[in-house]
Amino acid sequence: GDSVTQMEGPVTLSEEAFLTINCTYTATGYPSLFWYVQYPGEGLQLLLKATKADDKGSNKGFEATYRKETTSFHLEKGSVQVSDSAVYFCALRLNDYKLSFGAGTTVTVRA
Amino acid sequence: EPEVTQTPSHQVTQMGQEVILRCVPISNHLYFYWYRQILGQKVEFLVSFYNNEISEKSEIFDDQFSVERPDGSNFTLKIRSTKLEDSAMYFCASSDGDNSNQPQHFGDGTRLSIL
Numbered sequence: 001g002d003s004v005t006q007m008e009g010p011v012t013l014s015e016e017a018f019l020t021i022n023c024t025y026t027a028t029g030y031p032s033l034f035w036y037v038q039y040p041g042e043g044l045q046l047l048l049k050a051t052k053a054d055d056k057g058s059n060k061g062f063e064a065t066y067r068k069e070t071t072s073f074h075l076e077k078g079s080v081q082v083s084d085s086a087v088y089f090c091a092l093r094l095n096d097y098k099l100s101f102g103a104g105t106t107v108t109v110r111a
Numbered sequence: 112e113p114e115v116t117q118t119p120s121h122q123v124t125q126m127g128q129e130v131i132l133r134c135v136p137i138s139n140h141l142y143f144y145w146y147r148q149i150l151g152q153k154v155e156f157l158v159s160f161y162n163n164e165i166s167e168k169s170e171i172f173d174d175q176f177s178v179e180r181p182d183g184s185n186f187t188l189k190i191r192s193t194k195l196e197d198s199a200m201y202f203c204a205s206s207d208g209d210n211s212n213q214p215q216h217f218g219d220g221t222r223l224s225i226l
Binding site for chain 2: 031032034036041042043044045046049051089091093094095096097098099100101102103104
């Protein structure tokens, strides 16, 4: 079935460090891809999305590019802040209604 | 910015009791969803709802579960006879379309604890 595999955490970084969270997917068609973020004590917030190959989603300094050839959608940020500490979820959606999520990656940024 | 709101934020219930989790989706959205996340596990799809009927459901969504849109604003998830393994965070979501590229907007979740 359709699935998402995310890099396991937790990830601990210093402020201004470069962040990469790997995400690969398996799907029978061409899914739309999403990154959601969950800040402590809050719900899931859409961070960015890409709907077709080579699309780049970006928001709040985060970027991810839809790579069909490697079935990947890695999340990157060039210089993280303490406020970026959160759990990050990669997700896909095909032509049905449901989102399929990865396991989530906990990121902690230290001052 | 419009939000999906969920109540209560935390629900503690005795095993075997019925529980109703409530959600107010974004007002112009037409598609509604429930997901759950058992502690330490993935966020899992439960059910989607459109035009007053279930459009898709997962294997998790058995006869113990039901959903309803009792009025123009609320969307509820009912668990008839709770089990210990129903303990989880339950997320409601809504979207304004069913195309795969249209994002689902989530509430902050209800933490359900079954004793």
